[in-house]
Amino acid sequence: MTEYKSKYSFFFRNLLKGLIWLSAIIILFVFAKHNMDRSLLLRFEPFLSKTALVITVFCISEIVFGIIPPELFMLWALRTGEVTGYIGYVALFAVLSYLAGVLGYLFGRYLNTTRLYRYLRNRFLTRTEQLLQTYGLYLILVAALTPVPFSAVAMLVGSVKYPGKNYAWWSLSRFIRFTVYAWIIWEANML
Numbered sequence: 733m734t735e736y737k738s739k740y741s742f743f744f745r746n747l748l749k750g751l752i753w754l755s756a757i758i759i760l761f762v763f764a765k766h767n768m769d770r771s772l773l774l775r776f777e778p779f780l781s782k783t784a785l786v787i788t789v790f791c792i793s794e795i796v797f798g799i800i801p802p803e804l805f806m807l808w809a810l811r812t813g814e815v816t817g818y819i820g821y822v823a824l825f826a827v828l829s830y831l832a833g834v835l836g837y838l839f840g841r842y843l844n845t846t847r848l849y850r851y852l853r854n855r856f857l858t859r860t861e862q863l864l865q866t867y868g869l870y871l872i873l874v875a876a877l878t879p880v881p882f883s884a885v886a887m888l889v890g891s892v893k894y895p896g897k898n899y900a901w902w903s904l905s906r907f908i909r910f911t912v913y914a915w916i917i918w919e920a921n922m923l
Contacts, residue, residue: 738866739870743874747874749878754916757803757804761921794828794832798881802913809821815918818918826910826911829906830907832882833876833883834903836887837887837890838890840886840890841896842890857884860880860884864889871885872885876903876905878909882903
């Protein structure tokens with residue numbers, strides 16, 4: 733019984749961290765939207781107007797342990813100004829994020845004996861590996877739904893030869909995160 737309490741506690745503690753992180757982004761976004769000088773935003777326009785570049789940066793970020801929060805790309809997608817365009821970009825980001833997780837899983841599964849993987853594991857994944865041993869499936873859910881690095885967890889899950897179908901199924905919860913966060917960001921944009 734205490735094992736399940738510990739796993740639920742881990743899940744909800746990280747979910748709360750994710751919601752706090754999202755709240756901070758939303759507060760900063762709304763504050764900046766109403767108080768920031770628009771000329772500052774125009775300085776970034778050459779970068780922000782290049783859709784292919786933004787999507788490429790998103791893909792690289794998701795593959796390299798999610799170094800840029802996906803919520804920032806959702807904020808970028810608000811530029812369309814219409815709900816269908818926004819939903820289209822968020823759906824694309826969700827699919828790309830899921831595929832980055834699958835790529836991480838495959839990398840861990842098939843390349844876990846390489847020197848590169850050992851380096852990445854020793855340098856970046858030690859703490860996540862301890863969490864995986866303790867929480868197992870719950871870690872996949874936490875990584876899919878919260879700011880815990882999704883690709884890093886996927887790589888570790890693959891490296892321990894976790895069944896691929898189970899990983900693919902449970903990591904679909906990544907779409908829940910993108911849906912909920914996107915809806916919250918869309919609503920915050922209306923403020």
